[in-house]
Amino acid sequence: MSKMYYRELYCGTPARYWSGLALLGVIIAIGLGAAYYMEHNGHWVTGMTNQIVWGLPHVFAIFLIVAASGALNVASIGSVFGGPLYKPLGRYSGLLAIGLLAGGLMVLVLDLGRPDRLIVAMTEYNFKSIFAWNVILYTGFFAIVGIYLWTMIDRSVNKYNRTVGFAAFFWRIALTTGTGSIFGFLVAREAYDAAVMAPMFVIMSFSYGLAFFIITLIAAYIWGDRELGDFRLTKLKNLLGVFVGAVFYFTLAYHLTNLYITQHHGIERFILLDGGVYTQMFWIGQIFIGSIIPLFLIYSPAFEKSRWAIAAASVAVLIGGFFQIYVIVIGGQAYPMNLFPGKEVVESGFYDGQVMNYVPTLPEAALGVAGIAVALTMVAVGARVFKVFPETLED
């Protein structure tokens, strides 16, 4: 194989680059404004309540954080498992991972009741809390991936690349397991009371992360007028197919185990049959858009070489993944906790026994979208100032 040259990414015209960046800046500014508005007035201006305590911002945040760890996959395959086709993509994989994590964390922090007390979260640890562990896992992720990128870019430290690659690989598995375990600790809520939750999050991260990777990679090479070979793209596409299939399998396993446990029949009925908007999101969003359409686009011979099909499949995976997290986070809270087995709640001063309604508001959405914009901005700036993308990726 000929030698790889990496070069800073310049897109067609400077005007295109700067206007793109400006647009992202505006989206971020709107998101920050929305966060200030929610913080200033208090959370009553959002759709969140004392019953649905985690809303749309959490969906965005978890989605981005989970995707971040998966985005590192390509780098891992390249340096840990020695895949020569993936290796040149390792740098970008690391950059995207950092960007996605930063975007997700921004959303998470700005939705706290007291974001000004972030320093408390950084200095006070309750080691029994998985949340506290996550603070460490997330901070460590930035550090490790940063060093990993360094070993990829700087020839003098390149010999450590494999070691650091291993560390990053394990760290990010821990990170996603940690994120998935947030739900595993909520024993009283039926939707989350499943051991399969943590591995399911790991596999979800593979799928979303790769989808983000593919779609932004295609965009970057179009923007930069560089060559991107079909063979490499097909490889990535096939990998995505495997991950989408695996997520589908885990979803199946999750619901089948739940159906086995009599106490969980209520929540299963809710998600699968009569949960209204959550049922629709599950079947239409998660299963149809997120699994069936991408699998069709990926494996149908008609689209074998079509770049648009690959891009569309990736977008569908992301949309489906977003709905999947929405159903897990919001659907799981909307379904009432069963405090009094065998009894029906006739009256309650706090919505006991009722399915809760949650309507996300515009500011919540604006904050979430700003998280994505932060990720893209970091990628756009990072790719411009560092040698991240190979000059050409032709086969």
Add this chain to the structure above:
Amino acid sequence: MSNKSDQPNMDRRKMIGGAIAATGAMTIAPGVILHAASVSDEASAGADAKHRWGMLIDSNKCADGCSACVDACNTEHGLKGHGRPATDAVWIRPVKLKDKQTGRENRLVMMCQHCEHPPCVDVCPTNASFKRVDGIVLVDRHRCIGCRYCMMACPYKARSFIHEALTEQSVNAPRGKGCVESCTLCVHRVDDGVMQTACQEACSKEGHDAILFGDLNDPNSEISKTLKSTNSVQIRADLELNTGVRYLNL
């Protein structure tokens, strides 16, 4: 609720309790307790590990349509509604139940159950949620970052998030926008030596006597005696949280 689940495994309980005691405080000599530097220090200043405060709610005595305890709690702690029930703070709430088999109806009040093994404390990243040595579970509102993880973890929906700025607070309970709070078991009264919560006082005044507050560790307290002679239950005893609030005639 099955009998089995109301008799949680005490060995496991002791072990966990021991581990918590070992990390949180150290007994140098009987009665002399040395606390590890932790949040509970300041707020536990008035607490005495000899006691474990709790309540017993008699469902048969809780009168239909009555809201005396709720009103008293709101006044005591300065909880004011904003006409937005979904986001207004609720520390104590009446619940009316109907048995699906027999059709028997009964009523009770729910509040923070002051668990011995509180999930809210386990999940709180900053140690803002904590349990005093006398069993009262509180939120340190200077430490709470408003992540709401405790609300997700509490099996009893006992907690409220403060969704707006507050005015005219009560000196009994400092509160703050963006933080989480719940029933304090009238800790300000306990620390002043007043052995009656605001809800109990109001309920008795109405002549219902459905709420009994007292020391679960003192075998001679009225609550301990009643617990010994009657068949009380914990709500969701299957979770083995060993709640400080118990129920009669559920």
